[in-house]
Amino acid sequence: MKLAVLFGGVSSEHDISCLSAASILRNLDKTRYEIYPVGITREGQWYYCPACDADCVENGEWERMADKVPALLPPDRSVHGLVLLQNGTAETVRLDCVFPVLHGVGGEDGTIQGVLELAGIPYVGCGVAASANSMDKSITKVIVEDAGVRQARYYLALRYDFEKNPEGVVRTAADRLGAFPVFVKPCSQGSSVGVAKAGDMVELAEGLTEAFRLDDKVLVEEFIDGHEVECAVLGNREPVASTVGEVAPTQEFYTFDAKYKDESSKLYIPAQITPRQIETVRQNALRVYTALGCRGLSRVDFFVTRAEGEVVFNELNSIPGFTSISMYPKLFDAEGICYPALLDRLVALAMEEHHGDR
Template identity: 45%
Template sequence: MAKLNVGILYGGQSTEHEVSMRSAESVLEALDKDKYNVKLVHISKRGEWLLSHQSDEIKSLERGSGATGLSVTPPKQLSSAEGGEAFDVILPILHGTAGEDGSVQGLLEMADIPYVGCNVRSSAVCMDKDMTKKLLKFEGIKVADWILFRHDEKESVNYETVREKLGLPMFVKPVNQGSSVGVSKVTDEKSFYEAVELAFQFDTKVMVESAVEGREIEVSVLGNTNPVASVPGEIVSNTEFYSYESKYIDESGAALEIPAKLDEETEENIRRTALDAFRILDCEGMARVDVFLTENGEVIVNEINTLPGFTSISMYPKLLEASGIEYPELLDRLIELSLERHNRNRQLKTDIM
């Protein structure tokens, strides 16, 4: 059987550029080279797409560094001055804006290149925390209370009004960011206005959310029409909250407990909630669903991450490994799911004649 031409797309124009590179390193190492011809495509912080002529190392590339500049050319090609590079499937190992928000997914759709992960619609919705909450709440899934402010409302943000509705403490977040970038925990008026100012540096929409007292539980979901949920895992943070530093910089910032210590009924409820959220938001391929478990047993969905961290110690692959799916097999499954969806969608009519 012929090898598939698989592209790893990494880097990107986001605050999570370096995180993407760490994830891509783990993916490159785990992909079975007997099954796949692997090609590396780096998106620089300036937005250039660059093809590496070496397929054995994830690194930052710049023009003149031996890399080839690429442009997207349908069907199934990324083209350069030297000719076209054909891809059977792309793994967009990108995090944050212009990576997991539907942007690159739309580009790959237009190029008719199959890609791993959620489609344009679900990627965009899940990246937007406000839209995610609205849809989940409409469908009866519990979420924390929140207030949204747009950039043109920045000057009218009032601490007392927000505190009366949400109480203390509360969290201030950019709506379209990941990895807790720009997120602050607020306990008083001074920290509130500082947090709002910080969050608006990263997005044009900012959310203020009531704090939920509870355990932080995560579930990995895998599949298209018949998704499966992993065993839940728990994040035990040693800082005020699970911040960017706790995730990627401070090795003692948090501990991961896999599987989480839960009774059978609670575990089943969390897994069912994760699957419900996955389906409601039209996810396919993969997503990590993060929830809070309160003292009285309520499951409150925090967010759905459609392109979760993919390092060898990240929660998404670790939870599935604990559920019996090893990292290389997980990548095989994700590639199969992307091709399955692509082939299914190609059967849809594009004209009415």
């Protein structure tokens, strides 16, 4: 099977994408797949890297390799793959499947999925609508609320309103939520990029100012004092939920650095909550996954409140991290599905979904 692995990308999560892709490349069965590593620079240039191994992807050396080949992925079903441009010629490589290991904008927002749909190429993960809806946290909120799943109370702030009347937006957000602290989150960023905890009006204004540098829409959410837990979901029409893992960051909350740079953060599998709470998280993860129309995979994050043990939805990640310390592969490893077997299942689900649609 000719399998392209897309990594890098134009988002703020470029480096994390490379780390995830490196782990995937190390664990793909080389006897089963003919692998085409395709890196996308921060500027949006595509390169096929024929001599690129996992280490080169992880350390960024792939961008400096002399033998990388400019590549295109045209939305033309007769091509059904990559066009490689070298030595004044254009060579076509027909692909069987694509694994887009692209976090954030350009990867999880439905754009790359739209290109692959037009090209008629099967791909791992959620479709266009599910990707777009789960990437935009404000849209996710509406869908999850309709599904009847408890989530943090929130206020949606818009850049246009903030630029006209910043004091008014800050005051309205504070009044709507009623108490500090609150969390400020850009609607379409992942890996906690741009997230800030605000303990008063001044910090709320600062958090909104920074968040609006990254997005046109920003959520201000109530603070939930609880265990931060995560559930991995796998499947198309009959998805299954893993056991539940818990993140115990040593920093004040699970920031970008806590996720990827601070090795003192601890992961517990299973989570340090009751069996009944674990089952509630699992069932709610499936409800959210189904309501958003996800397929293939997603990681669904929750809080379990310390005071009352209530399960509260946080967010869904349609292309979760796949690094060596990422929760998604670890959760299914705990279920007896090792990393290489998990990758095989994801590719098989992509092929099943593609052929089932046609």
